Amino acid sequence: MIKKLEKQRILILGGSGFIGNAIYKELLPYFEVHCTYCKQYGAFAENHVFHNFCAEEDSMFLLLNKIKPTIIISAIKGDSKSQFEAHQQIVNYALLNASCLVLYISSSEVFDGQFKLPSYESDPTLAVSVSGKFKISVEKLLLEIIPSQTAILRLPIVLGINSPQILHLRQCIRHQATFEVFPNLVITATTINKVCQQIHYIINQTLVGIFHLASKDMVHHEDLFREITAKIGDKMPIFKSVFSSNEDRYNAILPKGNKLPNQHQITVAQVIEECSLNEEIISIK
Ligand SMILES: NC(=O)C1=CN([C@@H]2O[C@H](COP(=O)(O)OP(=O)(O)OC[C@H]3O[C@@H](n4cnc5c(N)ncnc54)[C@H](OP(=O)(O)O)[C@@H]3O)[C@@H](O)[C@H]2O)C=CC1
Numbered sequence: 507m508i509k510k511l512e513k514q515r516i517l518i519l520g521g522s523g524f525i526g527n528a529i530y531k532e533l534l535p536y537f538e539v540h541c542t543y544c545k546q547y548g549a550f551a552e553n554h555v556f557h558n559f560c561a562e563e564d565s566m567f568l569l570l571n572k573i574k575p576t577i578i579i580s581a582i583k584g585d586s587k588s589q590f591e592a593h594q595q596i597v598n599y600a601l602l603n604a605s606c607l608v609l610y611i612s613s614s615e616v617f618d619g620q621f622k623l624p625s626y627e628s629d630p631t632l633a634v635s636v637s638g639k640f641k642i643s644v645e646k647l648l649l650e651i652i653p654s655q656t657a658i659l660r661l662p663i664v665l666g667i668n669s670p671q672i673l674h675l676r677q678c679i680r681h682q683a684t685f686e687v688f689p690n691l692v693i694t695a696t697t698i699n700k701v702c703q704q705i706h707y708i709i710n711q712t713l714v715g716i717f718h719l720a721s722k723d724m725v726h727h728e729d730l731f732r733e734i735t736a737k738i739g740d741k742m743p744i745f746k747s748v749f750s751s752n753e754d755r756y757n758a759i760l761p762k763g764n765k766l767p768n769q770h771q772i773t774v775a776q777v778i779e780e781c782s783l784n785e786e787i788i789s790i791k
């Protein structure tokens with residue numbers, strides 16, 4: 507039995523989601539972990555460590571004072587005003603609890619307004635999408651007010667054998683359906699297993715700052731999915747190439763100034779390998 511670190515109590519906002527639930531499963535054997543869900547009552551209402559929280563209806567202040575977390579991981583979706591207000595409550599709570607660590611799951615979308623080059627941790631953010639601008643606003647809120655308690659975890663597209671994207675790809679292969687790819691989009695990628703390992707390490711080391719939890723090399727979006735498909739088997743979906751410009755466009759975040767140790771890094775080849783594990787393993791999982 508792995509000894510739980512009694513002192514830490516973790517609250518995962520969005521613990522019913524793809525990323526949040528994977529983090530929950532990763533940390534559960536080691537820490538006291540609480541999660542929130544919003545609409546997925548069926549799956550989580552009976553679980554006593556899952557608390558119903560929808561940002562536009564419920565009070566983050568009450569939730570935080572009920573759970574009294576020492577680590578907060580924000581993995582909720584949405585780019586509304588209520589999500590921002592919820593994060594303002596998180597900041598107020600952290601100001602009163604100086605040892606509380608806040609991990610914010612951000613995204614490569616914070617750089618979707620500049621596409622000439624890949625982006626590094628210290629590059630100025632620039633977004634054109636609503637979600638990218640929203641994430642920048644939360645990053646700024648946390649970094650300006652509680653910088654010594656904040657870890658900004660920027661993620662690229664997160665894959666893995668049970669990830670929504672790969673399950674969608676397998677469906678498109680099975681039913682010969684169209685799968686959208688971007689031939690001139692240069693991205694980085696990662697897997698949910700690697701993200702969970704990295705977040706576990708960041709918590710154990712109580713690291714703060716900005717992290718690009720992405721592959722250390724880049725790939726064209728279309729090539730990534732074609733290579734995964736080729737490794738899965740000899741059937742293909744109908745790849746629908748979507749061109750948004752003639753020359754290469756980057757939406758790639760690279761780790762550089764804040765790298766984790768080698769064993770916590772990942773390459774595109776490793777992402778492809780992990781995503782193309784055969785289905786038998788999926789059924790065991
Ligand atoms: N998936 C990816 O590849 C990447 C994701 N990210 C970011 O990670 C975060 C989580 O993404 P992902 O796990 O894929 O998303 P999911 O849609 O799988 O999960 C979203 C979570 O947020 C909860 N939620 C939805 N609406 C609200 C609301 N109004 N108030 C409170 N909680 C709400 C959901 O609860 P419920 O389902 O119970 O309603 C769920 O727990 C997002 O911020 C996303 O931008 C960043 C980069 C890549």
Ligand SMILES: Cc1cn([C@H]2C[C@H](O)[C@@H](COP(=O)(O)OP(=O)(O)O[C@H]3O[C@@H](C)C(=O)[C@@H](O)[C@H]3O)O2)c(=O)[nH]c1=O
Binds near residue numbers: 612615661662671693
């Ligand atoms: C849909 C779309 C995506 N993209 C880019 C964005 C991203 O780098 C890559 C994959 O986007 P998808 O929406 O297909 O991936 P997907 O995994 O569906 O979406 C995730 O992407 C990451 C980056 C996030 O930040 C998450 O919030 C989530 O949006 O393709 C475009 O350039 N144009 C588009 O029209």
